[in-house]
Amino acid sequence: MTAAGPYPTFEAFYRAEHDRIFHFFRRKVGRDEAPDLVQEAFTCVLRSGTFDRLENPNGYLTRTARNLIIDRARTWHRKGCMLHPLDEARDAPLAPEQEWKIEGREIRAAYRRMLLDLPRRTRRVFLMHRLKGMSYRVIADHIGVGEKCIEYHMMRALARFRKAVAIRRE
Incomplete structure (x- = not known):
């Protein structure tokens, strides 16, 4: 290419x-999209053949750069799109x-399975305490055993649940 204005070559102009x-x-569209538009603007100038x-x-x-911005705005408007820079606080x-x-459903299903796998008395003690909110003393009186027995069944149930959760996480 020969000289254009004060530039001996297109490379010098670029x-x-x-x-x-x-x-x-960068001021018009942001840092992320500016390099692509720069390339497009220079490509348009070169392809024009003038x-x-x-x-x-x-x-x-x-003028080419402004036209690219106008064309871009028209395209976005036609498509009904709006371009906003990313705002970390808002977006x-x-x-x-x-x-x-999904994880909650899986955990509830595993919980039900573990509950059904518990021995009958352990399951009963666990449900009386956790679902009905009964104290160890009341459960012990209701079943006719000592509080230490209730503690044993609760520890047994909780240990099985902890083990099941630990296995699930692996």
Whole structure:
């Protein structure tokens, strides 16, 4: 390519104007998309085939850059899209609620299985304490055993649940 304005080659033009156009796009669309638009702007200038005849290549590049921004806005408007830069405070990732629900169902199913696998008396003591909220003393009087026996059954049930949870996590 021959000289265009003050630039002997397109490469010299690119090197001289790259930073200016990058900053222009960065102000308009953000740091992430600016490099792609810079490349597109220079590509448009080169493909136009008029670079060697331009009296003001800087102005032509600037006009091309503005047109790219306008075209981009029209496309987004036509598609009904809006571009907003990421705001960490506002756009925090959503909690994986669906995954939590699935895990909750799995844990409840494992809990039911463990509960059914407990010996009958241990299961009864556990349910009386945890579901009905009965104290060890009341359970002991109801069943006709000592409080130490109730403590034994509760420890046994809790140990099995802990073991099941530990196995599940592995």
